[in-house]
Amino acid sequence: MNENTFDIDSIRKDFQNLHIKVNGKPLVYLDNAATTFKPQAVIDATADHYKTGTSNIHRGVHTLSQQATEAFEQSRDKVRDFIGARKSCEIIFTKGTTEAINLVASSYGGAFLNKGDEIIISEMEHHSNIVPWQMLCASKGCVLKIAPFNDQGELIFDEFAKRLSAKTKLVAMVYVSNSLGTINPVKEVIKAANTQGAVVLIDAAQTVSHLPVNVQGLDCDFLAFSGHKLFGPNGVGVLYGKEKLLNAMPPYQSGGDMIASVTFEKTTYNVLPYKLEAGTPNVAGVIGLGAAIDYVRSVGLTQIAEYEHELLAYGTQALSSIDGLRLIGTAKNKASILAFVLENIHPHDLGTLVDEEGVAIRTGHHCTQPVMKHFGVPATSRASLAFYNTKEEIDCLVRAIHKAKDIFK
Amino acid sequence: MSHDSRSELYQQVILEHNKKPRNCRKLQGATHSAEGYNPLCGDHLTVYLHVNNENIIDDISFEGDGCAISQASSSMMTAALKGKPIDEAKDLFGQFHKLITGELDPDKDQHSLGKLAVFSGIWHFPARVKCASLAWHTMNGAVEHKETISTE
Ligand SMILES: Cc1ncc(COP(=O)(O)O)c(C=O)c1O
DSSP, rough: OTTTOOOOHHHHHHHHGOOOETTTEEEEEEEEOOOOOEEEEEHHHHHHHHHHHHSSSSSSHHHHHHHHHHHHHHHHHHHHHHHHOSSSGEEEEEESHHHHHHHIIIIIIIOOTTTTOOOEEEOOOOGGGHHHHHHHHHTTEEEEEOOOOOOOOOOHHHHHHHHHTTTTEEEEEBBBOOOTTOOOOOOHHHHHHHTTTEEEEEEEEETTSSSSOOOHHHHHHHEEGGGTTSOOTTEEEEEEEOHHHHSSOOOSSOOOSSSSEOOOOOEEETTGGGGOOOOOOOOHHHHHHHHHHHHHHHHHHHHHHHHHHHHHHHHHHHHSSTTTTSSOOOOOBSEEEEEEEEETOOOOHHHHHHHTEEEEEEEEOOTTTHHHHHHHOEEEEEEEEEETTTTHHHHHHHHHHHHHHHHHH | OOOOHHHHHOOOHHHHHHHOOBSSSSOOOOOOEEEETTTTTTEEEEEEEOOOOTTTTEEEEEEEEHHHHHHHHHHHHHHHHHHHHHHHHHHHHHHHHHHHHHOOOTSSOOOOOOOGGGGGGGGGHHHHHHHHHHHHHHHHHHTTTEEEEEEE
């Protein structure tokens, strides 16, 4: 595919899952924030590993093991290049975003945070970027502070800045909110936090599939994302961390691969990144993630961002024209998410009814209960877009909503 | 009748009870009450009962938010149980549970569910079964003096 042409028809051909039927209707998949479909290249890379390349890594001299190790480490280089990290040893493979955040909370937080230290998160965090910090605060006696957002769903920067002080040791913030679509001004957040000497973790689970991300440009200390939301396999994700910090951190889990030598008297730890990757990793998953990154880069994130921007504008317009529909999350700077509530129809009923039309949306609290509380709703319906979605699919959603309204009128 | 289409799931009776739920209020002087919560959906309700000396439910009501299925189920449950002895309420809960999990076919098996049989199609939608059962679990919890019921 040519870097500069965004050919939606040819893109859609790469995703077999887009072409199935659900309830006798062509599938309209608008639940990409939950997980994304995988292009054939990713499925092939993963299957090839299992078909003809199966081997463990880092521990064999035989050919297959060397090939698998090489493919695995190539993926690490691909991730490094994809997010603009300085070194490949700054890329730690995890199960996903959740594990990456837990790794930081447990290892970094366990070693370097103390009683009375403060942690700031935003009001729009996914539960996976709330609960690990609450647990850390409970065990260490740290204080969790919440930076609020306004009724458009935008972080109130001044309120964040007010909570920031020399006591702040860590800031953890979502880059793109999974329930509102808000793109947070993370660069400014990082700058302000660093000035106070706090380290910053960015939750990029909903970002890397929509916008170009550069960790050196952002100057974040940690960044986390999941493979399965980036058109890659399940059970693989990434923690990026600055080398200096990762080096100072104690191992998160212990066992094979993370050691340099073991005797019953003393064990010395391996170097980065292996120190933080105990046990046999998800080899096929990591190889598949490498293929996913190749795929996304062949389409081009700048092109993706542009196309999705247009799609989002179209969707915003189309949904806003529906009587009794209220969009939840109307930030000026927004990506990929159309969340809403309807007068007189509960999101769960809507979700079931549009499913009848082959339209897959997510309904519920989206693992962001504080966001629901802010807007005074128990749940929302959420259509979340990827670059393989089309305006026609948004039209299908709108028609399905009208049908549901007819039933409930 | 086949109930595996969504529009059949949302039958008139269900839509009507959703729009105008019966016994939707707090019951003053309740002898039993419990809160039910479905963490997956955020559905939340309280069931109140007044049980007299002869173990008869002489009044029952509910309050709370939820989808049409859970609102209608709550409303229809209160209508079905008012005036019934506790034992019968428990028996009906057993039948209803079998109905919504597909173990009881109202067209073939013996039952005393009456109008509640409209929920028979719901077992085709596993994600929605809990919406229909929340009120019943909560009622049962209230009778057994459990104060918070969670469907998880
Ligand atoms: C913003 C955000 N953070 C974190 C996560 C957790 O990701 P995972 O479940 O892949 O670990 C998600 C996924 O829903 C998310 O949307």
